[in-house]
Amino acid sequence: MLNKDIYAVVDLETTRTTSESGRIIQIAIAFVQNKKIINQFSTLINPHETIPRNIVQLTGITQDMVQGAPSFEDIAASIHTMLSGTIFVAHNVNFDLPFLNAEFKRVGMTQLDLVALDTVTLSQIVWPTAPGFRLVDLTTYLSLTHGRPHQADSDALATGALLIKIIERLEKLPIITLQSLVDLPLVLPKDSKSLFEKVLIKAKALREPLPKQLQVIDGLAIRRFSDPEPLKNKKNITYPAKRAAKQQLYGQNLTYREQQAKLMNAIKKHYSTSSLSTVPGESAFVAEAPTGMGKTLGFLLPFAYLANDADKQVIVTEPTITLQSQVTETINTTLHNILPFEVRAVSLKGRRHYLNLQSFKRSLQIDEGTTSLQFIKAQILVWLTETVRGDFDELHLMNAQQKFIAKLSQNANNPTGSPFYGYEFFDRQHVLAQQAQFLVVNHNYLAEYASELGDQTNKPYLVIDEAQNLPSAVLNQSRHQLPIQTWLARVQTAINLVLQDTKPAIGDILHRIIGGERLKNHLLKSLEIISNEIPQLQVALYRRFLLNKKMPATQGQYEIALANNDFAQFWIDQSNHVNSIHKEVLRLEDSLQILLTQFSDAKTAFSLGERQQLADFRRLLDSISQYEKQLTIFQQDLVDFPKASIFWLTDSQNHDSSNLKLSGGLLHTLNYFKEKVYPHFMPPTIIGATLFTSTKSGYLYDRLNIDKESATIRHYPDVFDFEKQARLLMVKNAPLPTDKHFTHYLANQLVDVTTAINKNTLVLFNSLDMIQQVYNFMQSNPKLQQSKITVLAQGVTGTRGKIKKRMQSEKNIVVLGAASFWEGIDLPDDQLRLLVIARLPFDRPDTVLQKAEEAILTAQGKQPFYQSTLPKAVLRLRQGIGRLIRTPEDYGAIIVYDVRILTKSYGKTLRKMLPTNLPQKELTDDKIISNLQDFFAEQHKQL
Template sequence: MQVSVNITLQICYNQHKITKRKSWYVSMLNKDIYAVVDLETTRTTSESGRIIQIAIAFVQNKKIINQFSTLINPHESIPRNVVQLTGINAEMVAGAPSFEEVAESIHTMLTGTIFVAHNVNFDLPFLNAEFQRIGMNTLNLVAIDTVTLSQIVWPTAPGFRLVDLTSYLALVHGRPHQADSDALATAELLIQIFNRLESLPMVTLQSLVDLPLVLPQNTKTLFEQVLTKAKIKRHPLPKQLQVIDGLAIRRFSDPEPLVANKSMTYPAKRAAKQQLYGNQLVYREQQAKLMNAINNHYSGSSLSEKPGESAFIAEAPTGMGKTLGFLLPYAYLTNQNQKKVIVTEPTITLQTQVTETVNTVLHDILPFEVRAVSLKGRHQYLNLQSFKRSLQIDEGTTSLQFIKAQILVWLTETMRGDFDELHLMNAQQKFIAKLSQNANNPAGSPFYGYEFFERQYVLAQNAQFLIVNHSYLAEYANELGTSENKPYLVIDEAQNLPDAVLNQSRHQLPIQTWLARVQTAINLILQDAKPAVGDILRNIFGGNQLKNKLLRALEMLSVEIPQLQVSLYRRFLLNQKAPATQGTYEIALANNDFAQFWIDQSNHVQSIHTGASDLEDALQELLTQFSDTKGAFSLGERQQLADFRRLLDNISQYEKQLTTFQQDLVDFPEASIFWLTETQSHDSSNLQLSGGLLHTLNYFKEKVYPHFMAPTVIGATLFTSTKSGYLYDRLNLDKETATVRHYPDIFDFKNQADLIMVKNAPLPTEKDFSNYLAKQLVDVTTSVNQNTLVLFNSLDTIQQVYNHIQSNKKFQQSSLTLLAQGVTGTRGKIKKRMQSEDGLVVLGAASFWEGIDLPGDQLRLLIIARLPFDRPNTVLQKAEEAVINSEGKQPFYQSTLPKAVLRLRQGIGRLIRTPTDYGAVIIYDARILTKSYGKTLRKMMPSNLPQKELNDYEVSLELKNFFDEHHKYL
């Protein structure tokens, strides 16, 4: 038996004692009391699950006035995953009352209150199902949901699980996933929601009320209540806000111009740096050497102006502090020489971190002013006029209206209007693109001069550091650089830049999928099922004419797309060697032949463009008429239109790929590659057209470097061997004129880490390898019980290994939780769980090999399933090999092996992230020991990392000894 602690009202399990308290609850019935409820259950559905704990926190006038909590005996077993999540086991509930024993008292407590829950559509129906099961009346209450409210009032919060929100708002939440703690935390959250809503300007509240929002239960009524109170109190608009054409936004003032102080001398000596740092930074010897090397390189007058020459290249390991290592000397260089510094990063997260480092750390220690601005493409910023127009349109989908509500609140917070600040749910790329596009006649708009995109460039004019991402650099290099006073260029984590350019350039057009979606759209217009697009068209002005216009455009596409597919097949596949009756067949297209194909098919292609354009026009007209027809459509019809609109948008996006392929042929005729993929299954055959850049040969030398000073190239894993020219080739750098610095590892790998290479593991290509690996993972992870990340090269292999582990009895009986990318969640969701949970075994593929920062207990064991070689025999691989062969070089040593070395170094780099961190690595690919190239791979590991060769049956004991030894010092 367990009752929550620190409660004002002590409720006992005994029915007669609870009954004595009924009068207190009856007295509350007609008052504004919110009953915040949380349930813990054996399963997620009321049909098969039972309550094992219920807690209620009562809130009145934004204060918690009472609490109730009790365990409940479900009289059935509690699943292992529920015990792991909640900590509630069979022993704890053995002496607790059944639901029948406490049901009447709970029903009485809640009657007449406003029901609140964090996911109210779970808790209220589940509780009512339990009442119904024992023959009691269900609760008919006003009910509101704190999940959706939180998503609206804190749209920039990192997550909306209760544990995420309590952390974000610094609320006490002692025991997540136990009902008493969760109910109390949700009550505190509700109070914060009230406070946030009451702080919003009246114009924002009015817009929230006016939106056709569909929220769980009666949640929207909260906006109406707060608006009513606001109209009575009439608080003045906060000084930091202004109202423009009905939108409350943050005020923006042009920054004061920067004032240079050229008399400031760079602190080259240790004593000078320490004096500059004061108590805010710690002097690091290797970091200081990097600073001085950069300052010396760019202070001289011997730098070549030829693109790609005189680069400064630094391989700076994790933990050295490389970000400050390049920012500080560049701050002095830009102050002295009045040049801007462009810093390019591979990810948004790093882009934000570097910007904050300049504006906080450097700002606080430097004897002159320094500023950084993060720059992104125009599509990243909200356009106020486009958003204002969207408020007048009901697209027919609840998710888009919800996003508008989030943006309305966000506008009262954001200075930048950058969509990356938001954590939008179900955001559609096309819809966000519309909100960022320039509205027509901007000079006549009330928002002229207030747009966020313009703000960033005003800030950029008065900042020394402009922080961009790799894709932005590739696209806007000519705008960032100037011929009169070329800026400095820092390429951070430079090994990622070529791939960013290549990935951005590559596109796919699945022709059969495109055609199928066209046919689906036609069927949706003609079908009689309810709700139907045809019904919507019949109920709007000019609907019949619109229907005919839509059908004409779609039927044109349905004729021309198959013609395009037949032409591609006849031109490029018909005379090729016949592939197997099932499977996938790829063929590269000669660029000259492909260019001629577009010329020969120009009439068909133009018809496709015309059909897609007519389709977009008809859709826009349909949306306008739908929005103007107020109150005529059901929720089902609105959702039907939303699905239809998404379908047409998708059809249009496919059409735009045709133009992209043709443009690549014009812009990059030598560096581009195009190929057809035919997938055959029984009697059907599907074609996919793909294309983009094959390599970055001369790309940076021609498109990027001419606009900047000689670049600084820096990263933790740049080189693939001491002699390899891979880095220079991919980044178009001149090896002879480059200045190169290698900085030693900072971490004590000898004492912090252990590398185990399994010498008797079967080859990863063997048929039963997935089963073998699964058994090894179970043995290893259950013996050490540490957070584990297993790195794969293939999502298919992850699925196979996941299935084997899930069915393993030994693993089922353990306390571990198995997560798999593409099976149990996305990379982002899995990473978030690793940051907050213990006992996880995570199976991850490509995106887990780099860019994951999991220090301490978040990651203790890293397992590499197989060496990270690219998949052989693909069109891309063959084409790249052909280019390398044509230069008289060996593809394996010039491309395949260097890529694997970099990926392996990046993967191992996930483990040790701080000087006090520790952990172990296992490699289950024996080729690292048996193949000649294995020596190269082993040589590029951290120099003092212990490398051990063991049989698989020795691994668990080695790991147990390693972790036992390190746990002694905790």
């Protein structure tokens, strides 16, 4: 049946997105049979109305092109006949089929009643790791021909080729996976699910053997996993110190770079000496290596040789999961292909990043009643036939709910009794890690698991990449929040679940296990005591620190810092309540373990719903326990880091103690790395593109606890020719950013500049509030409305990821971005040509954290602005400007609208730390456009 079907793959171009107001201007059909395109049809259509400007820009179809084309009435009968008896296919079938039927209805013809498939959702299921699911994304991902996106003839042929790929992919799936897809209560557009059923029927008839790389465990087809072979070190391998040796090693794979080679040799020399200090923080290797130098390979290659020679592991820590994946890939491909010895890298993350097979198997048999969750299950079923790591970050899930993903990553109630024991992905990574030279982690992971990564008998090497971000990661990791009302609500929810005895419920489960009634009483007693103690602790906090306090109201809430001495005394005064909570939480944990054991040993058959109910109850008690541990952490921080910790209370403006939140953690990293991280490793390598805030500043060394005197320090020069590739324009007549008219002024300037230049532009802000204001002003500007420019705003029009994707694939995009756009964004060439700094990146001065840091520095006799505020701004500004030039052939311009870079004394420091050969110009705003036009014209001449 599958081979005989004729699929009519249809694409429409229309004047508008709704059939009520729009008309078709082009239709194309590609006919597919037996996985081949057997025929095609395409025609322009005269809509007898004006084609909107944005449609002309998108499709390239102009009014002149359709002027002599037939009307829909003229070809409707032919199209109807062509499509009759086929299976209708479209990339977003819920648009094309209803729109076409509306046109048939308009001209008095019968609407098509066809089986219809949607290639968008089918693609999302069969390629769950694809980077995007627009037609242009998928044709690129699958290397399909797609010459003219957004023109129906090209789109229909591309969608036809995509349909063939979808069928081929489904035919390669094992029968058990296809059966699971069919059994899932999936709701897909039109009849898309029927394709799974047809492929399953064909697969059952053929009965192909299970592919060798797969195995079936308890009804799930997964990739095989076996313990890795022991890593074989090769001794007496000579390090390629000379240029000729490196070029011979690289062969045709890599290009020799002089500055990169110097970095490699400096690292190898530093760690080959016997005089390295064993004192934490001493003998560090510190290197500022600019973008474009190839610093990643610059540190990976020498450490591969060092690890091989010394039989040590190398821990590489990156600021983001994306960089973590990239470095792992570089080691396992680039390094692996050139080195004369075996090299392996494993990426390590926390448990929440990995699918738990037992939890997923249970979820397949539960219909949560949510279409999106069933869809995610379908994606995971296919993904399991591909993935070795089971890392959720591999997936591009649609509408993923964090609570649902948390369920899928939670451990089994009885791990050793699970049929998947020994196959779970989280455990796989740690097995692989034992036979790898490189363990690649992110900064948050290092902050939490430094002691586990280290080896006291054979200390690993430690490379901290983009090290300027590590202190912030540690601080964020250390800072905890206890929303007291949420904690109390979860305790009360647990009480209600125990009291319920309807099926499925914990109360009913307790009735059916040995000693269940006694266990139920223990659970209730502990929960009720905790439920009584939490409000007393909450009221005590409020009375001691907030009652009668007059605090300025800001944005619906206010914060108050707690003096550490007073806070320590508070815990002493409230020790009875705290100890009572602690004791009952321990009893809860014991009761839960007994419950899990009795549940596993019970001979009674429990339903799937009851098993899920127990898993949810376990997770609820775990969260209650985790909140209790925050109390211990707060007290421990007071003991371990009394001078480096800060605590504060957040309350609503209405002074209602029920909204109280207690927060705290490290204020700064004074001695943190010396005590918690460095003792577990060899002296660290500190590396990054922007480490230093001035030629004399000790900011980096203070924050990372590095001993400057014993460190080996290297500054590598910029590799880009900024004098030719870039230009910095500083507007000298702009109003101050604090001026009430600044946002309106900036919005008008951005519209004038971007509509004149028509280049992809990134505008960097310090706050989402200002982005919202500027975005609104820009949207109301008539000049923008009449232009080709599309404005995207973080927090308004989409997430960082979606906005970045559009910048990578579209033109005339202007992005308004805040914190996450200042760094970690790689947009080379036409993806980004103009960078605008709306406001210098200083931290907000009115937060509890900022005020507390200032107070500490002042008490030490230091100037907070020059010791903290300015260095942070310098780093952030350098990172922001680093977004622009990414390759030796790249070019672009920068505009700074914050006049303080010219008028304030610290402006000189900021300007001095920018690339040395970057041309800097002071201009009035009326000269900006002509200057930019001259610059870009000059660049175009050189191409």
